[in-house]
Amino acid sequence: MPASRRTLKVGVVQQQAWPDKAKSLAASEAAIRRLAADGAELVMLQELHASHYFCQTEDTDLFDLAEAIDGPTTQRLADLAAELELVIVGSIFERRAAGVYHNTAVVLDKASGLVGTFRKMHIPDDPGFYEKFYFTPGDAPSLQVPRRGFEPIDTSVGRLGVQVCWDQWYPEGARLMALAGAELLLYPTAIGWDPRDDEAEKARQKDAWTLIQRSHGVANGVPVIVANRVGHEADPSAVSDGIQFWGGSFICGPQGELLAHGGVAAEELLVEVDLARSEDVRRIWPYLRDRRIDAYGDLTERYRDR
Template identity: 65%
Template structure:
């Protein structure tokens, strides 16, 4: 049973024409792609019925999190764009009249695969995409085996950290491991992003004790709230939930910790899910608030861009 979680009283009235109704989807996933997408569709429809104009799905929502192990057979799950998953999401965006952010394991060409977020406009057209830039390679998260990092620069000269223009605003879409890097959030903000969006698949090693689990979860929420504060931008962070076994049997699997959340441009929590179970988070964001906050907390004005050159070095000598 999914739950709808509505925002606290820090949000603005739905009657305010400067407001934007957003939703984040938290779901469990299946080894069967059709089953997972059926779940996504059901929750998307619920979000749209709740009035969401922008709906954001979690990372790799069409499949189990296959990166727990390295298996060449898994590449059969990858799809081109357009492909079956993108076409289904496109049709939903068009039918419901929403902007929809989804996720695919993209087959770009033979031997080149990406972890890709897709943004569909209200008419179902592809407004843009983002290919995950930071690729982890840790026990249980062997993503470098599967994913090529996104392009640092597109053929037309745009940075890989380029927000997507949509009818509901300019979306700074990033993916999971990107959420730990302040540089990614700042580059999106400097390019005009009005929202930061982090589709996510993160959870606990089953051997982690409760103290370690609490530390990890708190760090995950805190760092993204920090990006909201440092850039004066709202953040939408949907994460998957449920326990998924390790296909190799080398570990006890991952318990994805849920806790999807939406926060405002001062890091204030507007809506947050629990650590288990499906959820449709909804919140109402004041489009004008980032500008108002930047006038009294002018971080972007006071940046010392003349002194940051060493950030382009791997290590400072």
Template identity: 65%
Template sequence: MPDYLNVALIQQPCNGTRQENLSRSERAIRAAKAQGADLILLPELHSLPYFCQTVDPAYFDLAEPIPGPTTDFLAALADELKVVIVGSLFEKRACGLYHNTAVVLERDGSLAGKYRKMHIPDDPGYYEKFYFTPGDLGFAPIATSVGKLGVLVCWDQWYPEAARLMALAGAEVLLYPTAIGWDPRAEEAEKHRQLEAWQLIQRAHAVANGLPVLVCNRIGLEPAPSAQTAGIHFWGNSFIVGPQGEWIARAGADEEKVVCARLERARSETIRRIWPFLRDRRIDAYADLTRRFLD
């Protein structure tokens, strides 16, 4: 295994047709490969506009099987370019059973694994519980030629338990494909607080687990299909941090960009030796974490 891992994030708008969005992704993936990337991460549900802003059974028609059109498209690119690609799609598992699923395509185009989003939000503008069944694959890293990938999805990024379990299972890097943004009507101070909290919690996952973290968000204003709200302005700000939460690379709020970085593989080992959080965990005292609330 090389001493360094070259990674890239594809920060892009996703408000076109499936083919338009995938074509945009393809151009960026090729650019990332040209810059030396071995591992490429795309945003959450990158082939589709964010349809979860409203409740409409017709949107189930957008779902696809695995393997299916999106995985076939990404697999062909992965094989041609000899890169590992982490994509995201609306999975139709069976009639009436759907998931928000991340897929990992190996350098030879094979499906290395998948992760079904475990934490499903249900908030104004994010009505995901209507569409997605909670994941049932657990928090299991996906083994690839570039290492063990701890792939999680969007709302999972707020939960330290998810990051910890991936780390305990041997993940070497945490990856979060994401679709998150502001209500355009929100005050600027509130927007700033939300963005800062989002960055802070994920940087904390890096610190607490001694792992690099990759976060890839979409960009642009996507009007609500129902026209009942002002839509969502996806705030971009995709970023890469090291195992002390240190900034390595990041993009701006409305910037269509390929974000590249080189990660030193040995750094997690070095940091875990001086900050041995896994060693000092009191696993004998954590049983109450499996309870909803301590009444």
């Protein structure tokens, strides 16, 4: 017998962003309000939605963009969540201490305000994506503080497995979230093309990005929510041609089936997700049951040298 139907109206905001925080956040707020008016219960914004993607170059002055966890961006989103009676997943450049900064997802609940955070765990360092200059990786669990790392966040609409951008390429994080009871996997993202790449290479990159995240849904039997930014952002150093962010935000079900898929322009996605389908899918595809946990110890090694 199928599990009881339990649906959730999920919204995704795909927007352009600017160095002007007021302008960027105004665009985010307008989109959230439109989704709320259409019945959204959960809305996710893209990575670093409050500013331009500043990691194209290394500039110490840009640390001034950072805020405390409970700073103005978080407070603005918390006020919106309370007013519109929904859950919002946002993104901030967090100043934790002098010299310690994080790329942090914040989760705001309609009745409880800030209910959880996730500090980006995997930090890239590639041409145009110099994130190691700006971001400290999130803390791993320890005996002193076990509830760190890949830990879902409980909200009024369900248990959310939130990660950030580069984390989306790693099946280990998705699996750990699922094993801790995450009902949805959510990935705020900032990814795009080098405009100099040819069309075939662009297609391969975007297809791989979509495929890896849909596969997390399949492998874990849970829906996946992805928000990416759009628009061209110039490289302030003029070393490159900047980044053309490709959009392509999507929502998929627990078998990787696409429920909504964005294009290359600013837009919102809204779809009703049946959370109970995860139970049905896991009954016929019991990957968690059949895992050989006794044979996976080497996964904690960097590489298996022979």
